[in-house]
Amino acid sequence: MQPSEAVVYVVDDDHxxxxxxxxxxxxxxxxxxxxxxxxxxxxxxxxDAGGCIILDARMPGMSGLQLQEHMNQRQLDLPVIFITGHxxxxxxxxxxxxxxxxxxxxxxxxxxxxxxxxxxxxxxxxRRQRLEGRRRLREKLALxxxxxxxxxxxxxxxxxxxxxxxxxxxxxxxxxxxxxxxxEKMQARSLAELVHEMASFDNQESFP
Amino acid sequence: xxxxxxxxxxxTGGLQQRLRAxxxxxxxxxxxxxxxxxxxxxxxxxRRFNPEAEKIFGYRAxxxxxxxxxxLMTDRDRHQHDTYMQRYLKTGKAHIIGIGRxxxxxxxxxxxxxxxxxxxxxxxxxxxxxxxxxxxxxxKEKAMEAAxxxxxxxxxxxIENAPIGVITLxxxxxxxxxxxxxxxxxxxxVDDIEGSxxxxxxxxxxxxxxxxxxxxxxxxxxxxxxxxxxxxxGGELLHVxxxxxxxxxxxxGPMITxxxxxxxxxxxxxxxxxxxxxxxxxxxxxxxxxxxxxGIAHEINQPLTAIATYAQAIRRMMEQLPAMPPEMHEALEQxxxxxxxxxxxxxxxxxxxxxxxxxxxxxxxxECLRSIVKLAMSNVRxxxxxxxxELNAGLPRVTIDSVQIQQVVMNLILNxxxxxxxxxxxxxxxxxxxxxPAPDCVQVDVADRGPxxxxxxANVLFTPFVTTKAGGMGLGLPISLSIITAHGGKxxxxxxxxxxxxxxxxxxxxTEAADAAL
Ligand SMILES: Nc1ncnc2c1ncn2[C@@H]1O[C@H](COP(=O)(O)OP(=O)(O)OP(=O)(O)O)[C@@H](O)[C@H]1O
Ligand SMILES: [Mg+2]
Numbered sequence: 001m002q003p004s005e006a007v008v009y010v011v012d013d014d015h016x017x018x019x020x021x022x023x024x025x026x027x028x029x030x031x032x033x034x035x036x037x038x039x040x041x042x043x044x045x046x047x048d049a050g051g052c053i054i055l056d057a058r059m060p061g062m063s064g065l066q067l068q069e070h071m072n073q074r075q076l077d078l079p080v081i082f083i084t085g086h087x088x089x090x091x092x093x094x095x096x097x098x099x100x101x102x103x104x105x106x107x108x109x110x111x112x113x114x115x116x117x118x119x120x121x122x123x124x125x126x127r128r129q130r131l132e133g134r135r136r137l138r139e140k141l142a143l144x145x146x147x148x149x150x151x152x153x154x155x156x157x158x159x160x161x162x163x164x165x166x167x168x169x170x171x172x173x174x175x176x177x178x179x180x181x182x183x184e185k186m187q188a189r190s191l192a193e194l195v196h197e198m199a200s201f202d203n204q205e206s207f208p
Numbered sequence: 209x210x211x212x213x214x215x216x217x218x219x220t221g222g223l224q225q226r227l228r229a230x231x232x233x234x235x236x237x238x239x240x241x242x243x244x245x246x247x248x249x250x251x252x253x254x255r256r257f258n259p260e261a262e263k264i265f266g267y268r269a270x271x272x273x274x275x276x277x278x279x280l281m282t283d284r285d286r287h288q289h290d291t292y293m294q295r296y297l298k299t300g301k302a303h304i305i306g307i308g309r310x311x312x313x314x315x316x317x318x319x320x321x322x323x324x325x326x327x328x329x330x331x332x333x334x335x336x337x338x339x340x341x342x343x344x345x346x347x348k349e350k351a352m353e354a355a356x357x358x359x360x361x362x363x364x365x366x367i368e369n370a371p372i373g374v375i376t377l378x379x380x381x382x383x384x385x386x387x388x389x390x391x392x393x394x395x396x397x398v399d400d401i402e403g404s405x406x407x408x409x410x411x412x413x414x415x416x417x418x419x420x421x422x423x424x425x426x427x428x429x430x431x432x433x434x435x436x437x438x439x440x441x442g443g444e445l446l447h448v449x450x451x452x453x454x455x456x457x458x459x460x461g462p463m464i465t466x467x468x469x470x471x472x473x474x475x476x477x478x479x480x481x482x483x484x485x486x487x488x489x490x491x492x493x494x495x496x497x498x499x500x501x502x503g504i505a506h507e508i509n510q511p512l513t514a515i516a517t518y519a520q521a522i523r524r525m526m527e528q529l530p531a532m533p534p535e536m537h538e539a540l541e542q543x544x545x546x547x548x549x550x551x552x553x554x555x556x557x558x559x560x561x562x563x564x565x566x567x568x569x570x571x572x573x574x575e576c577l578r579s580i581v582k583l584a585m586s587n588v589r590x591x592x593x594x595x596x597x598e599l600n601a602g603l604p605r606v607t608i609d610s611v612q613i614q615q616v617v618m619n620l621i622l623n624x625x626x627x628x629x630x631x632x633x634x635x636x637x638x639x640x641x642x643x644x645p646a647p648d649c650v651q652v653d654v655a656d657r658g659p660x661x662x663x664x665x666a667n668v669l670f671t672p673f674v675t676t677k678a679g680g681m682g683l684g685l686p687i688s689l690s691i692i693t694a695h696g697g698k699x700x701x702x703x704x705x706x707x708x709x710x711x712x713x714x715x716x717x718x719t720e721a722a723d724a725a726l
Contacts, residue, residue, distance in 0.1 A: 014510040020517035027524035058506060085509035107513040107551040110520035110544065 006121050007051035009044070011035045011064075012083075014056070017106075021054060024110055030117075038067040047076050050128050052120040054113070057084035057095060068098045077127065079120040083108060137197060143185045151178040155191065156198050244323075244343040249336055250297060252277045252289070264323070264345045266316035282312045282320050297337075310346065321347040373448070373468030379461055381406050381422055393448075393470050394440040411437045411445070421452070425464050429454050435471070447475035485583060488618065491611050495687045501558040503672025503686065509551055516547035571610045573650060573715070574599040574642055580614035581640060584621045591625040593636035600643045603650050606715045612691045613715070619684035620654035620711050626677060627658025627709065648717055649697070655710040660703060669701070688713075 008030045012018045015036070022032040035041040041053065057064035068080055079101035082092075092103045101123070102116040144152060147168075154164040161179070165172040188194035238245055244261035248254050254277060257269040265272075265280055272279065278286050308326035315321065323343045330338040367374050373390030377383060386394075386401045394401065394409070401409070410418050414436045421434045431453035438446040452466025523540040526532045581595055588595055621638060628636040641653040661669065668674045670689045675682030692699040697714045704710040 014514070016514035017510055017517070020514045020521060023521035024517050024524065027521045027528075083513075085506040085513075105551070105555065106509040107516040107544075107548050109548065110517065110524070 005050070006030060006124075007046065007049055008032045008117065008121075009035055009041055009051065009053045009055075009078075011038065011041045011053060011067075012056040013037065017056070021113075024113070025117075028114060038064075038070075041067070042070075045076065045078075047078075050121070050124050051078055052101075052117060052124060053078050053080045054117070055080050055082055057082045065094060065098055068095070068100060072099055079124050081113070081116050081120055083113070133197075133200075140186050144182065148178050148182050148185070151175060152182050152186070152194075152198075155179065155182065156195055158195075241342075244341075244345070246277070246280075246341045246343070247330065248277050248339055248341070250293070250339070252293065255338065261343070264315075264343065265313065280313055282314050285311055313343070313345075321345060322350045323347075370467075373470070375406070375466050375468055376455075377406055377422075377452075377464040377466070379426065379463065381464075384460070384463065390468055393446065393468070394438065395443050396440055409438050409440065411439050413437070421450070422464065425452055425454050426462060445472075446470060447472045481583065484579070487611050488580075488583070488614060491615050495612075495615060495691070496681070496683055498558070499672055499683045499687045499690060500681075501554075502690075503683070505554045505558050506672070508554060512547045512551050516544040516551075519543035519547070567609050567611075568607050569610065570605045570718075571608050571613075573603055573606050573608070573613075573652070574601070576608070576610040576613060577617060577640060577642065577652070580617050581621075583614075584618055587622060587625060588638070591629065591636065592633040593625050593628060593638060595621070595638045595640060598639060598641040600641075603642055603644060604717050606650055607718060608695055608715055609691075613695070616688040616691050616713065617652065617654065619688050623684060623711075624654060624656035624658060624709070626680075627660075628656055630659055631657060644717075645714070649714040650717060651712055651714045653710050653712045655704045655708060657704070657706075657708040660707070660709055661701075670699075 008025055010018055010021045010025070010032050012021070013036055018034045018036065022034050025032040033044055035044060041055075055064045055067065064082055064084070071078070071080070080099070081102045081104060082095045082100050083104045083106055085106045095103050101120045104112060104116065141149075150168060151164060154167065159167070161172050161175045164170075165175045168175070170178075183191075183194065186194055186197075188197070238256065238258050241258060241260055244264045245256070245258040246254060246261050247256040254272050254275060257267070257272050259269075262268055267279075277289065281289060308324060310322055311325050312320050313323045322345075324346050325341055325343045327339055327341045330340055332338070368387050369389075370387060371389060373393050374385075374387040375383060375390055376385040383401050383404055383406050386398065391398060391401070407415050407418055417434055418436060421432055424430060424432045431451070433449065433451040436448055436450055438448055440446070447470075449469045449471050450466050451469075452464050455463050455465050457463055519540045523537060523544075526536065526540070577599065578597065581597060584595070617640070621640075624638045625636070628638075635657050637657050639653070639655045641655070642650060643653075644650050662676050665674050665676055670685050671682075672686045673682040689699050692713045692715075696716045699711075699713040701709060701711045
């Protein structure tokens with residue numbers, strides 16, 4: 001993802017810090033969205049768009065940590081980089097436990113923030129790609145008939161057509177025909193590609 | 209005959225006259241004497257019985273004259289009288305004659321009484337040997353003496369068994385007397401202390417004090433009080449209050465008598481309380497410093513961060529311009545570097561202050577609260593407030609640093625007292641409550657009847673330096689929050705139903721105890 005496409009939310013109750021960070025981000029081509037409070041962030045947040053949150057851990061009202069917990073509950077998975085005046089180890093540990101991507105002590109080096117941001121966005125991009133892939137796979141799987149699903153499962157398990165024909169009580173030709181349709185509907189160029197695609201999501205999601 | 213007549217000296221009639229006069233005088237004495245007088249012959253037959261004797265014995269003279277002395281005597285004396293008399297007549301050795309002694313008499317009504325009796329022999333004027341007894345009824349004296357003896361004995365008993373120590377020292381400071389309470393206090397026997405120098409029981413540091421005390425009492429004859437530490441051999445150190453004065457005794461000269469009170473329990477309790485107060489003050493100082501550093505760090509870090517980040521942003525923006533003078537680049541670089549350095553210094557200071565020993569220990573929370581409330585009582589009284597404890601007796605032990613938790617409760621009590629300055633004294637009531645809202649935690653509430661939170665602080669409570677008080681630092685609540693968070697508890701506040709505020713916190717209960725409750 002190019003920097004210009006990423007939305008970076010900057011949440012800090014201090015106007016100057018907020019403005020300075022946004023300026024820094026703009027200077028390298030990001031599109032920062034300033035937020036003065038956690039509530040404002042939740043209001044502006046676009047869950048489906050990619051991006052990252054730069055968050056002050058200590059704010060009146062909902063604190064950064066509470067916000068992180070809130071987002072976890074609502075399954076808002078944007079990576080969060082905490083910046084805080086509190087460089088305590090225990091605070092950092094708490095933030096990381098709560099699922100923070102990184103933890104920077106104020107005042108920070110610009111490069112440290114930008115590096116962290118880049119990694120966070122990259123991870124977010126990967127996450128979004130995985131989500132996208134999973135969504136597409138689910139779509140393709142939805143096109144299969146029940147019989148085709150059975151054949152697909154056999155293919156992924158590495159069974160020969162003959163064995164599948166026996167298992168399913170079909171002729172070998174029919175199995176072959178199903179097989180071709182599965183390859184077509186799954187838009188797979190090779191069996192290896194199909195198996196790989198299925199396997200990469202296998203442990204994360206049960207198929208319908 | 210003539211001779212005889214001659215020998216009759218002239219003035220014989222005058223002699224007779226003088227004899228008669230003498231007899232008259234004697235009679236007068238005999239009658240008027242304030243002492244009983246009885247004249248008897250060698251056989252114990254009463255010859256004369258004066259009016260005082262009549263009064264003493266209750267007999268009229270005419271009833272007893274011519275009868276035996278026996279009726280005036282007790283049975284025991286009667287027998288002795290006979291033996292004495294026999295012996296005296298035989299040997300001339302007197303037991304009573306000319307000496308006087310206490311004997312018992314018997315009145316007409318049969319009552320016996322003590323009397324003082326002196327007996328003498330009268331010159332024989334031809335009518336046989338005669339004896340005179342002079343006697344005085346001493347039953348009143350005797351009764352008084354006995355009463356005196358009893359009261360002296362009672363006094364002794366009272367002093368001996370008084371619930372405070374009593375000691376008497378002679379002019380040299382040697383112990384003349386120590387009562388039972390003092391012996392018990394010192395854990396010694398009477399022989400260990402009586403005759404010893406009292407100074408030897410005092411620890412060396414206090415001996416000079418005691419010498420000054422003795423000096424003052426002896427020289428200025430003034431009562432005086434001192435606090436001393438005694439160390440009986442093999443015993444514990446005793447803190448005593450000694451209050452003494454001077455007594456001039458006829459036999460032994462000036463003596464110091466003093467009462468001694470064992471103040472050890474109070475002194476130890478005071479020492480403990482002041483150590484407790486000192487520990488709390490120490491923790492308070494460190495916490496305040498820590499929270500201040502933390503608050504300052506936050507406050508200063510914000511502008512520092514802004515400065516550094518602005519500089520970095522400008523530098524990056526200018527880098528994209530065609531010509532950037534290298535000096536400007538350098539200056540902007542330095543701006544951010546220096547801001548970071550300032551930030552580093554603050555973090556180090558904060559880290560240094562934070563490094564304090566936290567002593568977690570399994571603790572009876574109610575006990576911990578009782579002891580801090582006791583310590584807070586002087587503030588409570590000063591503010592004319594009241595504290596009610598509602599402590600749930602069935603709480604499990606909690607693993608806490610009790611001094612830190614006490615600091616939290618102290619902060620809350622002080623805040624409550626401050627808040628209630630605006631309400632009438634009779635409504636200044638604080639409730640400190642413990643209970644167990646869930647198996648895995650215990651809860652402490654500190655509720656007051658003040659006016660509640662001022663709207664200016666309601667949203668920023670727990671932020672350092674937020675205060676509505678002229679002398680407040682605005683650190684009490686932030687410190688308390690830090691402490692409770694470090695203990696793994698929660699801290700919140702809510703309006704107190706019926707008026708005022710209620711601040712509450714929880715402390716986690718060790719899992720076995722929590723499981724046991726399920
Ligand atoms: N029980 C209470 N009732 C009403 N207001 C309260 C109460 N407790 C605290 N406050 C408000 O919260 C503010 C902050 O309290 P905090 O204990 O943090 O600081 P402080 O008491 O002002 O100063 P200090 O540092 O001496 O404790 C107080 O100034 C007061 O306005
Ligand atoms: Mg306070």
